[in-house]
Amino acid sequence: MNEIQSELVAVLIAVQDEVPLVLTLDQGRNLPSGPLETRHRSLQRGMRLWVEQQTQCRLGHIEQLYTFAETAGLETGVQDHPRLIRISYMGLTRLEEAQQGWRGLYEYFPWENRREHGADPLLSEIARALTVWAKGDAARLWRCAETFGLDGQPWSDELVLHRYELLWEAGLLPESQQPGSWLAPGRSMPSDRRRILATALARLRAKIRYRPVVFELMPETFTLWQLQRTVEAIAGSPLHKQNFRRLILAQDLVEETGKAEMQAQGRPARLYRFKGTVIGTRHLMGSKLPIARSV
Amino acid sequence: MNEIQSELVAVLIAVQDEVPLVLTLDQGRNLPSGPLETRHRSLQRGMRLWVEQQTQCRLGHIEQLYTFAETAGLETGVQDHPRLIRISYMGLTRLEEAQQGWRGLYEYFPWENRREHGADPLLSEIARALTVWAKGDAARLWRCAETFGLDGQPWSDELVLHRYELLWEAGLLPESQQPGSWLAPGRSMPSDRRRILATALARLRAKIRYRPVVFELMPETFTLWQLQRTVEAIAGSPLHKQNFRRLILAQDLVEETGKAEMQAQGRPARLYRFKGTVIGTRHLMGSKLPIARSV
DNA sequence: CCCTATTATGCTCAATGAGAGTATAAATGA
DNA sequence: TCATTTATACTCTCATTGAGCATAATAGGG
Numbered sequence: 001m002n003e004i005q006s007e008l009v010a011v012l013i014a015v016q017d018e019v020p021l022v023l024t025l026d027q028g029r030n031l032p033s034g035p036l037e038t039r040h041r042s043l044q045r046g047m048r049l050w051v052e053q054q055t056q057c058r059l060g061h062i063e064q065l066y067t068f069a070e071t072a073g074l075e076t077g078v079q080d081h082p083r084l085i086r087i088s089y090m091g092l093t094r095l096e097e098a099q100q101g102w103r104g105l106y107e108y109f110p111w112e113n114r115r116e117h118g119a120d121p122l123l124s125e126i127a128r129a130l131t132v133w134a135k136g137d138a139a140r141l142w143r144c145a146e147t148f149g150l151d152g153q154p155w156s157d158e159l160v161l162h163r164y165e166l167l168w169e170a171g172l173l174p175e176s177q178q179p180g181s182w183l184a185p186g187r188s189m190p191s192d193r194r195r196i197l198a199t200a201l202a203r204l205r206a207k208i209r210y211r212p213v214v215f216e217l218m219p220e221t222f223t224l225w226q227l228q229r230t231v232e233a234i235a236g237s238p239l240h241k242q243n244f245r246r247l248i249l250a251q252d253l254v255e256e257t258g259k260a261e262m263q264a265q266g267r268p269a270r271l272y273r274f275k276g277t278v279i280g281t282r283h284l285m286g287s288k289l290p291i292a293r294s295v
Numbered sequence: 296m297n298e299i300q301s302e303l304v305a306v307l308i309a310v311q312d313e314v315p316l317v318l319t320l321d322q323g324r325n326l327p328s329g330p331l332e333t334r335h336r337s338l339q340r341g342m343r344l345w346v347e348q349q350t351q352c353r354l355g356h357i358e359q360l361y362t363f364a365e366t367a368g369l370e371t372g373v374q375d376h377p378r379l380i381r382i383s384y385m386g387l388t389r390l391e392e393a394q395q396g397w398r399g400l401y402e403y404f405p406w407e408n409r410r411e412h413g414a415d416p417l418l419s420e421i422a423r424a425l426t427v428w429a430k431g432d433a434a435r436l437w438r439c440a441e442t443f444g445l446d447g448q449p450w451s452d453e454l455v456l457h458r459y460e461l462l463w464e465a466g467l468l469p470e471s472q473q474p475g476s477w478l479a480p481g482r483s484m485p486s487d488r489r490r491i492l493a494t495a496l497a498r499l500r501a502k503i504r505y506r507p508v509v510f511e512l513m514p515e516t517f518t519l520w521q522l523q524r525t526v527e528a529i530a531g532s533p534l535h536k537q538n539f540r541r542l543i544l545a546q547d548l549v550e551e552t553g554k555a556e557m558q559a560q561g562r563p564a565r566l567y568r569f570k571g572t573v574i575g576t577r578h579l580m581g582s583k584l585p586i587a588r589s590v
Numbered sequence: 591c592c593c594t595a596t597t598a599t600g601c602t603c604a605a606t607g608a609g610a611g612t613a614t615a616a617a618t619g620a
Numbered sequence: 621t622c623a624t625t626t627a628t629a630c631t632c633t634c635a636t637t638g639a640g641c642a643t644a645a646t647a648g649g650g
Contacts, residue, residue, distance in 0.1 A: 004301055006380060036364065043364045067362040067382050069331065069338045085301060085380060087362050146579045162579065225627080243609065245628075266626025267616040284441045284457065290608075520598080538638065540599075561597025562645040585637075592650085599644070606637075615628070620621100 008043075009033040009088040009193075010051055011065070011200035013105065014095035015217045018229045020105040021095065022197065023055065028103045031193050036087065047089050057093040060216030063207070065090050065199050068192060086192070090200040092216040107187040108197055111148075112160055112236050122185065123148065126172070129182045133170040157235055157291065160202035164195060208234055212253055212287035215274040221257050223269035224248060235291045243290045253287055303338075304328040304383040304488075305346055306360070306495035308400065309390035310512045313524045315400040316390065317492065318350065323398045326488050331382065342384050352388040355511030358502070360385050360494050363487060381487070385495040387511040401531075402482040403492055406443075407455055409532050417480065418443065421467070424477045428465040452530055452586070453501050459493035503529055507548055507582035510569040516552050518564035519543060530586050538585045548582055 010032045012023040025032055034050055036043065048059050065088040095102065106113040111122055127150050134140035147162045149155030167173050168191060171180040175191035188194065207213050214231055228244045248254060255275050260268040276282045305327045307318040320327055329345055331338065343354050360383040390397065401408040406417055422445050429435035442457045444450030462468050463486060466475040470486035483489065502508050509526055523539045543549060550570050555563040571577045 004299065006299055006301075043362065046364075064361060066359060067338065085382075087380075143579070159579070223627090240609065242611085242628080242630090247608090262617080263626080265618060265624075267618095267628080269627060284438070284454070292609085518598090535638065535640095537599080537601090537640085542637090557646085558597080560595075560647060562599075564598060587638090594649085595647085597644100597646080599642100601642075602640085604637100604639090606635100608635080609633090611630105611632085613628100613630075616626085618623100618625080620623085 004083055004085055006036050006085045006087065007033050008036050008047055008050065009086050009196055010047065011088065011090045011197060012051065012055070012057065012059075012093055013090065013200065013204065013217070014057075014093050014102065015230050015233050016095050016098070016102075018233050020233045021102040022105045022108075022200075023057075023101050024103050025101060028107075028187055029189055029193075031189075031196065033086070043087065044089075048091075051091060057091075057095075059091040059093055061092045061213045063090045063203065064088070065196065065203060068196075070192070086196075088196045088199065090203060092204075092213060094217065094219060103187070105197070105201065106236075108189065108194060109160065109164070109201065110186045111163065111184065112157075112201065114155070114237050115232055125182075126167070126184055129172050129180070129184070130166070130170055133172070133180075155237075157237060158202055158206050160205065161195070161198045164198035168195075204234055205236075209289055209291055210286060212274070212276055212282065212285050214287075214289075215253075215276065218274070221259070221271040221273050223261050223271060224254075225269055227254075227272070231289055231291070235289075237291070239290055247288055247290050251287060253285070299378055299380055301331050301380045301382065302328050303331050303342055303345065304381050304491055305342065306383065306385045306492060307346065307350070307352060307354075307388055308385065308495065308499065308512070309352075309388050309397065310525050310528050311390050311393070311397075313528050315528050316397040317400045317403075317495075318352075318396050319398050320396060323402075323482055324484055324488075326484075326491065328381070338382065339384075343386070346386060352386075352390070354386040354388055356387045356508045358385045358498065359383070360491065360498060363491075365487070381491075383491045383494065385498060387499075387508060389512065389514060398482070400492070400496065403484065403489060404455065404459070404496065405481045406458065406479065407452075407496065407531050409450070410527055420477075421462070421479055424467050424475070424479070425461070425465055428467075428475070450532075452532060453497055455497035455500065456490070456493045459490060463490075499529055500531070504584055504586060505581060507569070507571055507577065507580050509582075509584075510548075510571065513569070516554070516566040516568050518556050518566060519549075520564055522549075522567070526584055526586070530584075532586070534585055542583055542585050546582060548580075 012032070014021045023032055024030060032054065034054070036046060044062055044064065048062055051057065051059055067088070068086045070084040070086065111126060114120065127144070127148060130144040130148065131141070134144055144166065145151040145153045147159055147166050167184055168176050171178050172182065172184045173179065173191070174183055174188040175194065189197065208231065214227065214234070217230055218227060224245050227248065228239055228241065232239055253275060254272040257271045257273050259271045261271055262268050276285050305318070307327070309316045318327060319325060327349065329349070331341060339357055339359065343357055346352065346354055362383070363381045365379040365381065406421060409415065422439070422443060425439040425443065426436070429439055439461065440446040440448045442454055442461050462479055463471050466473050467477065467479045468474065469478055469483040470489065484492065503526065509522065509529070512525055513522060519540050522543065523534055523536065527534055548570060549567040552566045552568050554566045556566055557563050571580050
């Protein structure tokens with residue numbers, strides 16, 4: 001009865017040199033998307049083949065994110081049937097060398113990267129702008145505090161999407177409906193695209209806690225320190241080194257290769273390998289990471 | 296470029312008398328579905344209005360589940376473009392009195408209800424049938440054990456979808472492609488529908504652990520025991536009474552009404568009220584429940 | 591009115607796990 | 621040889637959790 005168009009949108013994520021990357025198009029203003037002309041059993045399978053054909057990336061973990069509808073009447077003001085359905089997916093991959101189109105994920109969400117900053121002047125600026133927007137409304141102030149970890153509230157790394165939507169509503173983004181005078185720094189995208197990106201990061205951060213998906217982003221062999229740096233890159237916050245090791249080793253997720261990696265300085269680190277690729281039940285395995293639910 | 300049809304599918308869930316219910320159509324063989332002819336901003340909003348109009352239920356928490364594509368050529372064998380997209384949603388509601396069309400959720404998944412059974416003869420039967428199917432293949436046996444908690448593996452209540460898919464693959468369901476001689480008990484549905492149902496239960500079980508969505512299923516005031524019974528109904532497993540109380544009270548999620556409920560026997564129980572409905576940030580609140588991740 | 595059955599509520603104890611720090615090991619280069 | 625650097629091992633404390641025991645408040649029967 002309802003004839004509409006449909007489209008797949010892909011958020012492809014890799015981590016290189018401790019920096020999370022995402023594949024973009026159009027000078028970083030867009031995400032890869034294509035028609036769902038799949039001759040395959042499932043959307044997921046079609047998605048995988050399409051991506052692997054377009055890019056040269058082998059996709060590891062794939063996950064459907066969200067389905068949006070776009071009404072045609074958005075511009076004209078006449079709200080109508082939806083005309084376009086966008087089904088978004090996240091895919092994880094390894095990136096051997098630098099490639100075209102990959103951009104730092106945190107360029108789009110600078111406030112989500114809390115690895116080095118101490119007091120974080122950016123967060124203070126955002127807090128100030130949000131306070132202005134809240135205009136003393138208690139419910140709004142409460143929401144800002146909960147979302148951005150203000151006023152003694154803990155910072156929760158999984159609230160990526162909530163934070164993006166709050167900034168959008170508050171008019172602090174270039175793509176907001178009524179952008180204010182002060183805008184949060186960071187590379188912009190059309191709002192629905194950056195929203196998908198935020199959804200992907202939120203889902204990845206949530207998933208990495210209890211499923212061994214980090215390993216999809218790692219090379220064949222790796223040191224525990226490299227593994228930790230990758231987790232930190234995704235989680236956006238630093239972890240306690242000794243506890244990280246303890247937890248990983250206790251879970252029997254990795255095995256030693258017997259080799260070690262020599263770097264410029266210090267004691268050589270042992271190289272490990274993920275055990276789950278051998279066993280066929282990756283998606284069933286659990287995995288715990290010492291990421292504090294809140295700081 | 297690709298003109299296709301689209302459809303919303305709703306999984307509406309309520310709990311009545313400690314039994315989780317789902318709204319069905321067609322003698323319990325189908326789920327409510329309708330065209331996405333929404334004049335509204337988002338799919339979610341359109342979904343809510345459509346459901347509240349069709350049924351008389353006020354929806355609490357709403358969540359998008361998954362989007363499937365159905366290729367037209369499935370019957371003819373000619374794999375083709377997808378012709379129909381199904382966007383599925385889960386909605387939680389309260390049910391005052393018994394109403395038409397609501398059926399016990401565990402009628403569809405008897406093996407997921409582990410509240411009373413001790414040794415569980417059903418699980419043994421399933422285990423036997425799965426072993427036959429596995430034919431000694433180590434990977435298959437391993438997957439069965441992980442998924443159904445066999446051979447000393449822990450039972451994980453969130454693997455609802457994995458279990459359904461395994462049973463389907465193993466030909467133990469009436470809707471399987473090649474149904475075997477022994478079929479698991481339980482009410483059937485066309486495979487894609489029961490799959491959506493399984494997705495909903497899995498998501499609900501996962502969500503109930505860390506977001507206060509149970510309260511969407513509760514009446515205005517309730518005793519802690521009623522709350523626990525509702526959680527148990529969803530989780531499918533019994534909980535430790537004293538620890539449940541401790542955890543709920545420690546989280547400041549509920550407040551006393553000052554009243555108490557008299558029942559036939561025993562000490563009267565205090566009535567509580569959820570505090571989150573007052574504060575507007577329900578979706579941000581956390582909540583912990585003493586559901587063991589594995590038993 | 592006392593006693594028992596029944597349910598709600600309060601409390602204790604041990605085991606576990608997480609956060610954080612200290613100590614030791616194995617490399618490099620001066 | 622020694623300082624430096626990074627990896628790895630161990631310890632200690634505190635919070636959380638699982639489990640059980642104890643007490644409180646009701647109803648009903650002698």
